[in-house]
Amino acid sequence: MVLLFAFIGSAQAQLKTPSVSAIASAHPIATAAGHEVLAAGGNAFDAAVAVSATLAVVEPAGSGIGGGGFWLLHRAEDNFQTMVDGRERAPLAAHRDMYLDDDGAVIKGLSMNGALAAGIPGEPAALVHIAEKYGRLPLSTSLAPAIRAARDGFAVDERYRKLVGFRLKQMQKDSETATIFLHNNQAPAVGHIIKQPDLANTLAAIASNGRAGFYSGDVAEKLIKGVHQGGGIWSQQDLDEYQVLERQPIRGNYNGIRITSAAPPSSGGIALVTMFNILSGFELDKMDEATRIHTIVEAMRRAYRDRAEYLGDPDFVDIPTDKLTHPFYADGLRNSIRLDHATASSNLPGVVQNSAGQDTTHFSVLDQEGNRVAATLSINYPFGATFTAAGTGVLLNNEMDDFSAKPGAPNAYGLVGAEANAIAPGKRPLSSMSPTFLETDDRLAILGTPGGSRIITMVLLGALEFAANKTAADWVSRPRFHHQFLPDAIQFEAAALTTAQRAELESLGHQLKATNRQYGNMQAILWHKANNQIEAASDPRGNGKADTYKH
Ligand code: GLY
Numbered sequence: 001m002v003l004l005f006a007f008i009g010s011a012q013a014q015l016k017t018p019s020v021s022a023i024a025s026a027h028p029i030a031t032a033a034g035h036e037v038l039a040a041g042g043n044a045f046d047a048a049v050a051v052s053a054t055l056a057v058v059e060p061a062g063s064g065i066g067g068g069g070f071w072l073l074h075r076a077e078d079n080f081q082t083m084v085d086g087r088e089r090a091p092l093a094a095h096r097d098m099y100l101d102d103d104g105a106v107i108k109g110l111s112m113n114g115a116l117a118a119g120i121p122g123e124p125a126a127l128v129h130i131a132e133k134y135g136r137l138p139l140s141t142s143l144a145p146a147i148r149a150a151r152d153g154f155a156v157d158e159r160y161r162k163l164v165g166f167r168l169k170q171m172q173k174d175s176e177t178a179t180i181f182l183h184n185n186q187a188p189a190v191g192h193i194i195k196q197p198d199l200a201n202t203l204a205a206i207a208s209n210g211r212a213g214f215y216s217g218d219v220a221e222k223l224i225k226g227v228h229q230g231g232g233i234w235s236q237q238d239l240d241e242y243q244v245l246e247r248q249p250i251r252g253n254y255n256g257i258r259i260t261s262a263a264p265p266s267s268g269g270i271a272l273v274t275m276f277n278i279l280s281g282f283e284l285d286k287m288d289e290a291t292r293i294h295t296i297v298e299a300m301r302r303a304y305r306d307r308a309e310y311l312g313d314p315d316f317v318d319i320p321t322d323k324l325t326h327p328f329y330a331d332g333l334r335n336s337i338r339l340d341h342a343t344a345s346s347n348l349p350g351v352v353q354n355s356a357g358q359d360t361t362h363f364s365v366l367d368q369e370g371n372r373v374a375a376t377l378s379i380n381y382p383f384g385a386t387f388t389a390a391g392t393g394v395l396l397n398n399e400m401d402d403f404s405a406k407p408g409a410p411n412a413y414g415l416v417g418a419e420a421n422a423i424a425p426g427k428r429p430l431s432s433m434s435p436t437f438l439e440t441d442d443r444l445a446i447l448g449t450p451g452g453s454r455i456i457t458m459v460l461l462g463a464l465e466f467a468a469n470k471t472a473a474d475w476v477s478r479p480r481f482h483h484q485f486l487p488d489a490i491q492f493e494a495a496a497l498t499t500a501q502r503a504e505l506e507s508l509g510h511q512l513k514a515t516n517r518q519y520g521n522m523q524a525i526l527w528h529k530a531n532n533q534i535e536a537a538s539d540p541r542g543n544g545k546a547d548t549y550k551h
Contacts, residue, residue: 024546033145053146069377076370086126088119115232199393226389268434277330312420360450374435
């Protein structure tokens with residue numbers, strides 16, 4: 001009887017469609033662009049095209065059509081799910097040692113700044129693919145808000161100024177970048193309007209000609225010419241050969257919550273499932289807070305070790321996905337955790353840990369049919385390579401820095417590894433981007449965040465909030481801590497650990513390292529299917545906008 005009731009309840013939940021649509025993104029203009037396209041008859045996939053392209057215009061520090069990303073899609077009518085992989089590829093002229101000097105040492109900054117740091121962009125191809133395969137509207141409609149924002153301009157805010165602050169010296173070195181994104185060669189004042197007419201024309205070319213508007217013809221010629229002038233190595237063959245790929249998302253389960261997340265070349269889904277599998281053997285809710293944090297940190301440490309050892313582009317390396325996501329494998333990892341002592345990372349088999357870039361962006365969309373998108377997009381460091389191909393408005397990524405510039409060589413600790421993520425022509429660099437769905441019979445979450453190598457642990461902490469029945473506002477605002485195997489320290493926001501908890505963690509053998517500032521910019525949606533209430537929340541650390549709308 002109880003079972004039957006549960007089944008009916010669950011079936012009713014499945015039949016419901018959301019009472020409103022919801023969008024959470026890192027910029028109010030991008031959130032408005034998504035709602036505009038939904039109001040024009042589009043679905044969540046059209047809205048995702050609009051939000052992605054508009055973020056490329058109004059949040060140029062985080063993502064852009066010169067970059068790439070992962071779009072996790074769920075189509076309601078048949079429960080079809082896929083991950084659209086629009087990750088950048090290494091140029092065909094790239095090679096394993098391209099960032100090393102004659103002595104084999106890494107040349108500082110070469111994979112970070114300038115045209116040589118740029119992979120072949122995937123975002124334009126991904127937007128065309130999503131619009132044509134999953135959307136309802138022509139690109140001329142879904143790209144219209146982005147084209148308008150590029151032509152009319154957007155107002156600089158404090159966050160933009162802060163991100164310029166990180167990259168000012170490099171931005172000043174490229175006159176095209178400085179002209180577009182600075183004012184009198186300095187960080188523009190709050191309220192200054194940034195107009196991007198060249199980018200508007202490039203977006204209009206994509207709207208009219210689809211992928212050919214970017215990967216061939218006038219725009220492609222200017223991209224290649226600009227890249228070569230900037231010391232880069234792109235060719236027309238690179239642009240012709242770029243392909244969007246669809247990949248099976250990574251799936252797992254934690255205490256009845258179904259997890260769907262990013263597949264390689266993102267490390268996010270596998271690392272998340274490994275951590276959840278480890279944690280499912282502990283009763284976290286029965287632990288005191290310091291023990292709970294210790295236990296979560298030990299799960300993070302082990303998953304990040306495996307990330308560095310095994311993960312890379314699945315089209316180039318064999319990834320033991322089944323093993324890494326299997327509960328039996330997690331049993332072994334869990335058995336090595338001691339509740340009374342931290343495991344030194346040096347006591348686990350060692351590998352070099354490369355860190356992913358700090359910027360990037362995430363947005364979440366739910367439409368009233370129940371279609372949904374979680375998308376994390378990047379040009380890597382703030383303002384990417386700080387290089388704009390003249391006449392295109394396209395700010396290039398520095399995603400090549402997500403490769404291991406020097407795998408196999410002993411690092412300062414005498415550790416070797418990261419071979420799986422070595423540079424090779426046409427290969428996609430390993431990412432941490434983790435767009436994620438969490439689902440129970442009566443609740444659904446869509447979430448993700450920027451934040452480089454800390455992305456995965458932020459999504460883990462957000463998901464644990466979901467597991468504890470907290471609100472979406474709680475997940476995006478909760479203070480954060482992180483461990484990534486190396487460096488062997490718990491990184492934490494000041495509010496994440498009390499003085500007593502810090503002392504207790506230190507007594508367990510952990511090293512603590514407070515982050516200088518808060519990190520992440522989570523954008524989340526929560527649908528309570530039972531009462532059809534929908535929450536949308538944008539991280540208070542950023543200035544994004546999350547809202548719901550009845551179309
Ligand atoms: N560039 C950040 C990432 O892909 O993880």
